Amino acid sequence: MKDLTGAFIKYVSLRYRDRKALGEKHSFNTDITDEYELNEIEKIEKILNSEEKVLLVARESRLMPGGSILTPNTVIATDKRVIIRDPYMLGLKSDLIDIPYDVITSVKLQKGVFTSTILFKAPTMVNKSKLGLMDENISGEDDQDGVIEALSKDKAEELLEIIRRQMKVTSTGEAEATSSIDSISIADEIEKLSKLKQKGSLSESEFQKMKQQLLQKK
Structure with a gap:
């Protein structure tokens, strides 16, 4: 399975390099340079606003608990929202889950042995059920939680920091308005x-x- 995964990533990277060699440029705004991550952004670029900047790309583990062997979710954090790409039918199709920072009321990091999990509350998020529900509540209340599982520890910590920072920016902007x-x-x-x-x-x-x-x- 690892060999297949490595071959797939190599294939995707080669496809991206081929496009780059032909002079094609991406239309989205980001400082990310990793070719695989850029390819993941391309898959959702049609829903990105012209002024929206992609800050992070993270993929759930294929092998760790909470991940999917064939179709792991991809998490893309911009300066406006978190977008989760949930592929199915062996990756031929996908659902997009859009979580603006202004609907997130709290967030925390749960560290595991090999991976980490992001837990958050977004009471007004319509499609929250697609993310799964946690029995453990972030603040001990009864409302439901969203969960992003099986992230590498570095990516999870970076995502946590981005969410907290953008929640603060959104809150300050609303107060000033x-x-x-x-x-x-x-x-x-x-x-x-x-x-x-x-x-x-x-x-x-x-x-x-x-x-x-x-x-x-x-």
């Missing part, structure tokens, strides 16, 4: 009050009082 919207809303309200004062509907003291009340809501 909300703050910006609130500021615009308050400015609009003050402008409306100013127009009422100009029309004589509000006195100067009433205008100042209501203005201060709005500013205190920030």
